Amino acid sequence: MTLHAELCRRAARMLSQAVLICLGLALAWLPVTGHASAPLKLRIVGGLAGVNQYVQHEEPFWSQELARLSGGKYSAEIAPFDRSGIPAEEMLRLMSLGVIPFGTALLSAASAQHPMLGAMDLSGLNPDMTSLKRHVASFRPLLQKTLREKHGIEVLAVYTYPAQILFCKKPLASLRELEKRRIRVSSPSQADLIQGLGGVPVLVGFGQMLTHLQSGNTECAITGTMSGNTIGLPDITSHMYNLPFTWGLAVFGANTTAWNALPSDLKALLRKELTRVETNIWNASERETADGLACNRGDPSCERGRPGKMIQIEPSSDDIKLVRELVKTTVLPRWQQRCNQHCREMWESTIGSVPSDIPLPNSR
Template sequence: MKKLLVSAALATGLVATLAKADDAIDLRVMGQPMATGLIQKNLEQPFFENLAETSGLPLKVNYKAADTTGIKDTEQLRVLKSGMFDLISLRLSQVSRDEPTILGLDLVGLNPTYAAGAHTISQYQAVVDKRLQERFNTKLLGLWPFGPQVLFCNHPISNLEDVAGLKVRVYDQNLAKFVESIGGVPIPISFGDVHQSLALGVIDCAITGTSSANTAGWPEVSTHMLPIGFQLGMNGYGINLNTWNKLSDQQQATLQASFDQLVKDIWGYSEDLYKESLRCNVGEKPCDNLTSYDLVKVPVREQDLKTVSETVMKVSYPTWAEICDQSNPSCSAEWTAAMKD
């Protein structure tokens, strides 16, 4: 009888252990909006849909694109902190009003190239991650760019100075201040509303990445494109710390490795898309993966490049530092210390 009881106890323990091992961890994911294009469609969504299988982790992933949730992208950090979603593809400029520290990753003029953006991330990501963990119970799993954010107008322009007096769609306060500094009128409008706003003349110009604009049909309601990269369009993956802490150390390492690979893939794909979308938007070949349009490609002057480059210390940094230090007194000092290396 004693042996039977011991055997039963062992069997019960084994079943319980197996059941625990097989228990799936729910992962409610908010991705990028579908309207933003091929990064969301070809890399991000398939990654999450196959994550349980490719990682071997006990995950039950429920992925929803942001524009199918009814939730504004400006609310993403609050939503993540609340636990409504476990993991979100954060639109960093859009959530920066809740945490201005984030904007230090992509000040206007700071990241004119992909290489510059990668350097900024290597220096400053840890600072942003620490702040998000403290204030929003969120861990950063990785950062990536949509690509250079350029100017589209339905009004003839020949250089950056022609923006003076025009109404320009912006997506964060740093970009708004820059547009003001060159004489434009910044208008904050969500990405999904830009096409109609350009068509109706609510705005004259709008800024976004070249591939996102192509996918969203902006060239249908624009005439000119000025391909100067004001920002790099940084985005990131954030996971609720409660969800993260459900994982063992080994599981955390496995999940982080999966995101490291995804982010690496997106960086390469983003640069390829940028080059192709520059061609497609103005009717040049080859154009195999996007829609071909016939925008006027405005020549980039050295003076315009100089204006954007000089805006970092003249406009974007001081404007951001003042705002950020109000909510995070050590903000600008931490940015300066991180970026000096």
């Protein structure tokens, strides 16, 4: 079974349960207005629990800063989606339905059902944050238009996690040594690249990653440099390969009906302040990419993580060429197969038009 089929199967299996859970809590997730004199309080579903993006940026903004910035007129409560009984694959759908009026959707998870949304962060496409920023900037207007018109979601921010690299339990000198290794992935695009390298992709959620490595079900895992440190990967893996496979983009948005119902001054405040939060998250993700590497290898420069003893492998020129070739011959063609002709046109008018980027095979 392909990873795409597996993602769809899981989504179908979990949808009924997720809808029942969320519909049962629907009133709790709606804006709370109370009496006319009472402050309006929002209910927010945030990103992954425990990682710095949520702990240091999302949670403080909603639970503390919003009330301060509005002079106590508005406030919010926030909970991470993965501790709220909500499957990542269904977040976009539940936001579209209005079950979750304000939420954070991981685009890697959403891309299983909506391949177009994975275009900005295809595996191997962004070897550095400069590339990622350029691709997001070129695609963002279309992302906003598509989510608003087709899904009824107003995009308020686009977040990124630190670079997602490869952690392995056994030595690794080059990417060609991944052949036949079972590797944790989180998206169809990551699976495409791993298969192109001869590895065996295994779809595993973030919260279950450590268990699968400990049990031997997987030998390696693709995840963020700092998030890997946070959950303890330096304790059970020995080598990390310093080449971003992906980064991990997320969209914070609002159901359009819920958004339009907000007071105009609150909408203006959120537009302004979420732009600041987004900038802070991007800057922090760039710092944490380097700090995660330093902490995993036990470098004295480690600031926020727990020092480990991992061996850091730098990609050779041959490996870099191999990845770029696989993007052209494997990752992009398979993404196009999951998508449609409109996606080809979309690519050519956005990401594919950015100088020095990789064109779709046979594209004009």
